[in-house]
Amino acid sequence: MTGPDDLLGLFPPGTAQDGDGMLRIGGCRLDDLAAAQGTPVLVVAEQAVRQRARDYREQLAARWPDSQVVFASKAFPCTAVQRLMVTEGLWLDVAGGGEIVTALAAGADPATLVLHGNAKTTEEIELAVRSGVGTVVVDNEDDIDRLDVVVPAGRVQGCLVRVIPGVQSSTYPAYATGHSGSKFGLSPAAARQAISRIEASARLRMDGLHTHVGSQILVADELAAAVAPLAALGDYPVYDLGGGLGCRYTYTDQPPSLGEYLDVLISAAREHLPPGARILIEPGRSVVAPNAVTVYRVTTVKPGATTFVAVDGGMGDNLEVALVGQRFEATIADRVGGGQPVTVVGRHCESGDVLSANVPLRDPKVGDLLVVPVTGAYCYTMSNNYNGARRIPVVLADDGDTKLVVRRERWDELLSRDL
Numbered sequence: 219m220t221g222p223d224d225l226l227g228l229f230p231p232g233t234a235q236d237g238d239g240m241l242r243i244g245g246c247r248l249d250d251l252a253a254a255q256g257t258p259v260l261v262v263a264e265q266a267v268r269q270r271a272r273d274y275r276e277q278l279a280a281r282w283p284d285s286q287v288v289f290a291s292k293a294f295p296c297t298a299v300q301r302l303m304v305t306e307g308l309w310l311d312v313a314g315g316g317e318i319v320t321a322l323a324a325g326a327d328p329a330t331l332v333l334h335g336n337a338k339t340t341e342e343i344e345l346a347v348r349s350g351v352g353t354v355v356v357d358n359e360d361d362i363d364r365l366d367v368v369v370p371a372g373r374v375q376g377c378l379v380r381v382i383p384g385v386q387s388s389t390y391p392a393y394a395t396g397h398s399g400s401k402f403g404l405s406p407a408a409a410r411q412a413i414s415r416i417e418a419s420a421r422l423r424m425d426g427l428h429t430h431v432g433s434q435i436l437v438a439d440e441l442a443a444a445v446a447p448l449a450a451l452g453d454y455p456v457y458d459l460g461g462g463l464g465c466r467y468t469y470t471d472q473p474p475s476l477g478e479y480l481d482v483l484i485s486a487a488r489e490h491l492p493p494g495a496r497i498l499i500e501p502g503r504s505v506v507a508p509n510a511v512t513v514y515r516v517t518t519v520k521p522g523a524t525t526f527v528a529v530d531g532g533m534g535d536n537l538e539v540a541l542v543g544q545r546f547e548a549t550i551a552d553r554v555g556g557g558q559p560v561t562v563v564g565r566h567c568e569s570g571d572v573l574s575a576n577v578p579l580r581d582p583k584v585g586d587l588l589v590v591p592v593t594g595a596y597c598y599t600m601s602n603n604y605n606g607a608r609r610i611p612v613v614l615a616d617d618g619d620t621k622l623v624v625r626r627e628r629w630d631e632l633l634s635r636d637l
């Protein structure tokens with residue numbers, strides 16, 4: 219089914235409805251959860267995340283045994299989620315010093331961290347080297363200058379070189395990173411020069427190559443197209459093929475399944491890469507996005523040519539709509555399916571603060587709980603204090619129990635940095 223009747227298909231696996239219609243995520247009724255934690259609240263279905271992490275690991279290993287799944291922390295950079303990944307055997311991609319800090323707090327072995335960034339500062343490189351981060355992905359020549367100074371004599375830092383594969387993808391322009399005009403990585407010619415410098419350095423070890431085509435990519439061939447340009451740069455022990463597998467946010471999205479994506483990617487690897495190489499992949503969005511929902515309280519219903527249903531959150535906790543125009547669906551928590559089209563808006567001072575335009579809701583009323591599915595990726599990441607919004611809590615829901623892993627920001631914390 220490809221319409222609102224399929225709304226539950228956008229929710230985390232295991233989502234159910236009680237006899238009175240109330241949704242249960244991870245076995246927990248959303249009204250109980252909202253009563254305990256307030257709203258808005260980000261609810262993560264813990265078992266669904268763990269299962270997805272395991273599926274990634276097992277399905278990649280089945281196709282390429284010497285392989286590793288590296289969770290892109292940026293998709294949900296809180297220690298509790300990073301810890302779930304670590305306990306499921308994933309490595310962590312960390313973009314910048316802050317994600318190193320949370321990854322280490324999550325108990326990650328520093329040797330399993332992969333540091334990214336197109337603008338790493340000396341401070342961040344020092345933190346990475348001091349912490350024993352296993353892999354630094356070199357994005358530019360300045361990274362090499364800094365590493366050569368920061369890595370102490372007698373130590374050797376493992377490096378990958380990020381290569382622009384020259385792949386156009388059909389995702390949102392802001393999410394595309396593989397085209398020749400990208401700010402991330404080096405063209406193949408510039409990469410050759412960086413490789414030579416790393417190979418000549420006594421403090422750096424040239425482990426291999428990295429690429430990342432972009433995010434929310436719904437065409438597996440676009441992801442696999444990056445493999446041949448890497449292979450053209452030569453044989454290395456490691457190839458990190460990035461993340462980017464897209465998710466189903468709305469009824470018309472048809473992402474490849476995990477198996478279909480890996481079939482296409484690994485068949486390109488078999489064709490182009492040395493058989494003895496180790497392959498890393500770096501999924502973020504497709505591990506967490508479908509496995510969490512955001513629960514809001516309806517604060518106002520304003521009838522008119524467009525009926526606006528306003529909630530107590532918005533672009534302070536979900537920037538994906540305003541940033542790239544990502545479509546989200548929505549439902550009243552205990553009245554799923556059916557209803558009349560309305561526009562769900564947030565509480566922020568922008569007309570662009572829309573959570574879901576033209577979405578059918580059944581008889582929305584002030585005080586109702588409204589649920590937006592597929593909010594597990596990049597929503598926590600980009601949460602902010604716009605209009606004095608307090609950043610929202612994160613709850614893990616599992617087998618009928620809830621665990622608060624990030625509390626709601628307090629009013630006084632909004633003053634805590636003011637001198």
Ligand SMILES: Cc1ncc(COP(=O)(O)O)c(C=O)c1O
Pocket residue numbers: 290292293311334430432433434460461462463500501502503504
């Ligand atoms: C270098 C790198 N690796 C992995 C990812 C994860 O991408 P996604 O969340 O789309 O899987 C990103 C984010 O775009 C990234 O920049």
